[in-house]
Amino acid sequence: MVTETPNLFDHADTAVEKAKPVDPLMPDRHPQHDLFICDVADAVLKDMMAHMEHPFYSLSKKPEVNIRRYEHNGNWIEITPSVKGLATIYDKDILIYCISQIMAKLKYGEEVSPRVRINSRDLLVFTNRGTAGKDYAALVEAIDRLAGTRISTNIQTGDEEQYDTFGLIDTASIRRKHGLDGRLLWCEVKLSDWVFNAIRSHEVLTLHRDYFRLRKPVERRVYEIARKHCGSQDNWKIGLSNLLKKTGSQSPLKRFREMIRDLAAYDHLPDYSVTFDPDSDMVTFLNRGTMHQLVEDQSWRGHLDAEAYHDARLVAPGWDVRMIEYAWREWLGENEIEPKHPAKHFIKFCKSWYEKRGPA
Template identity: 35%
Template sequence: MSRPPRPAAPFPARPARAPAKTPQGELFQLDSPLTGEVRGERSLMAFPFFALSKNAWMKPLAYQHAAVSIEVRPSAKGVATIYDKEIVLYIASLMAAKIDAGERVEQDFVFTAHDLFSVTGSNHSARSYARLSEALERLQGTQIKTNIEAGGEGEEGFFSWLSEARLHYARTRSDERRLKAVKVRLCDWLYRAILRDGHVLDYAATYFQLGPIERRIYEVARSTCEAGPDGIARLEIDLATFRLQIGYQNPLANFRAALRQIAAADAIPDYRIELIEGEAGEDAPAPAAGEGAGAGRRGRRASPARVIVTRRPVALPDGPAGSGQIEADPTESDA
């Protein structure tokens, strides 16, 4: 059944956005450029839906903890990665901006690759355009199954992030192809979650400069840290559960080593990471017979390693210069 024509969006009503121009001969109107903040849906921040890899990840992903289950199956091009997720965040941000502006929001979005690259900090090289095509293919081909409800509805079976993804080209006089726009259709699950639930949070401006693990740590912190009695947002979690929620696929020892480096670098925007480890090590073996005091007795297992994530205090903008006044930044209302 054909869809009703979409009315032209009142772009001139947005002071920060120039009127969108529909090129002659085109049948669509651009939803870009994005002029607001980059925002994402809370469930996509909290749980591991994407592979932490730049290269093709061909193995299925699974998450099962408490009442939440997620299963992700790869396409012939692999599982959608944390870098492919940039496109999903961009689309979610366009959608949130439309909702804020009181515009009609459908599942189809048309934007320029140039604006996407500008927002995510990618260069505008030919390789970036090739990676865009590959990312769209993975987002459309990756299959996701979850019991997380969206918009008051649950789904049985699998869905893809994009049910449609097309690159629209025009021919130059030299018969070269020039990308005009990207057209995508957002999946029902994410569309309902943003439109009906409204659990959308903004991202730090430096998010796209982070590595894969750092991106996930930031997302988990941003979506799950809760303010305590002291007003400071904090998350305390055991290392094994934190690894599961980050979606790290290598052994726990590797994750521990990576987390030590990340905590030492202290580069997660808005949050501070602390790794608390037992003195003897989480999996310290018992001493062998004849190895000194306590030989022959079963070794005492150290407490599991813990991770503490704390929201950084924010300086009061109107405080006196040099006063050092700070306040805890509340975790924040949904957009």
């Protein structure tokens, strides 16, 4: 018996659910190629707030209308929802779709714009969802939540502090067919400068296409955290309570522990196998090698000369440029980039690295 597939944007923190599906993954309704997509939250926060992952999106079944605020090393960020609630992790599928389309154009040298036309059915297929009337209606609600969610943050540089506020999408237009069915034809969204600039800077991550098959919102969130922190490493460990905090889940620790146990027992998380030690409450993510192989296949394998390393040390004083080079090569592989001028590209990467992180 197949468990009913949840609505496209019906957001539920299902870590508290007791019933377990026969198959922990939803069926692959629309087989497609691997996705090249961007995690918008990671695009800014991975450098501004080192070693922290903040939950931008709600995992709750009920609309979240409270302001979220996070602080770290003098930096802070606030996420303010509209009266319709905070954007959910399922609403984020719309951004993933838009960013994937833009990245595909960039890859082939085509012109891009923050305005993205969305074919509604293509989006539903892309995100492994049904195409019933309720799914189209949920799409409109999701766009409203994305447009209403606002982000404010400070950026400290030396003795100056900059305050910025922005949204996820700036505007949206929706076209619906007249008639009894009122079928949604297409919609167009204008991504915020914050999102669009992150895309143009290739601040992206490659996610496994089974991300859209994960049934529970909290499992999607756990995968995102593992994808960022474990990356292509062999393994990564984190305490259960800390992982719960990073997910943004409102579930009590006891219920969250049950969810992690199930995740480890079913072993269905894409790219990473999960083990849980109940005695120490430690969660370990083991790299399956799927993402590492993709990066290795796409990585630039050329060599840099001594002058490049010399110039890199000048723009990133105090840092181990060989370590930065490893991060650079991994970044090139993940983003399918083959630099035309590798030395200049690497030096620019080192300069940006230093500007965002400061002295080692």
